[in-house]
Amino acid sequence: MSTAPPAPPIAFDPLPYQERLDARALDAIDLVVIHCTELPDLAMARRFGEEVLYETSLTGNSGHFYIDRDGSVHQYVALDRIAHHVRGHNTRAVGIELVNRGRYPDWLAASHQAMDEAYTPAQIDALIALLRWLEVELPSLRTIAGHEDLDTTQVRATDDPDVLVRRKRDPGPLFPWDRVMAAVGLVRVP
Template identity: 30%
Template sequence: MKTKTETFGQSHSAEKEKDEPIQDVKTVAAKPNTPPTSYNAGISMTDSLLPSANSRERTTDVTHVMVHFMSNGLNKPNDPFHIQDIRSLFTSYGVSAHYVIDRNGAVYRFVPEDRVAFHAGKGNLKGFPAYKDKMNDYSIGIELLAIGTKQEMLSMIPNFPYDSIDPAHIGYTDAQYASLNNLLNDIYSRYPTISKSRKHVIGHDEYAPGRKTDPGTLFNWSRIGF
């Protein structure tokens, strides 16, 4: 595993996804979901761990994976995916995700799985009423470096310079789908609480419809087995 600590970052908008400290979550006796010391064959991971202020200790079992898109297109429409800029967005806005998948399929780990990343924010999930505004505590957040449709981007960021974006930056790459599949399969193998189903693998737009549009209509769920 390559280690390049403190060199990279996140977020596709300036809106914080960090929620308030949870006071009523169930605490488990042992530290849950110990993060892997190694990943399944085929996963190449680069560590870029964020400061501890960008996460908190996890005290609940992980039951979900949330998929997002993100970019720095607002600030650099000609170079929206530079990983150092992504890291700066994470640290500037106090948000985070466990993993970021670059356009070439490279996977970066920003937060260990045994810590809560600030990626979901406020929302609701059908069938899980106790998770209202608390999804961070129960999920692993995965950001794909991508840009959605014009409508999706402008609904979240009204001044997003969409017409300046290279069409090659819009949507997702084959390499990203391949890496996401590998990472998800690894997660399934380690978490009996996360089934390979759309009940447990969700988009940000499903948790916060109207507020968030990622991963959006350009994300092909069939490419990850759904």
């Protein structure tokens, strides 16, 4: 009989508005969404996560987990709360953010769509450990997707309104999908 993988070290530091996020049953979670922060560091990602964007609920946008470049895992939202991280899928999804510059600071500029920062080996090792643990903790968990797989919206580029760019491109072309998928039992949502 195989034993469940141990939980990776997780620093739990809930967002100030976590209790105002809608609650959910853990068995409602069947999807993990992989994101990149598209910000320079974890501190800035935390500040963005703390911003209140929704006046009716006094909450903002955030993933559940953040993985820094050194592989440290930080949890900002409990799994039994619905975090705002991907349109149309939040009620059933866990959001995992990898610290990475992405297209920062010109996210929607047509002239700046390259995502050329590689993820660190420590980040990917931590991600795999977290995913394996989540597979045991959340028996309904079956699928995984990138943010770019689920949000394909195009918007006018900030530097050229005649050009359309993808609103979301994360985790981006340098994310090692093959390595991650070989290490977990989840099915990728195309």
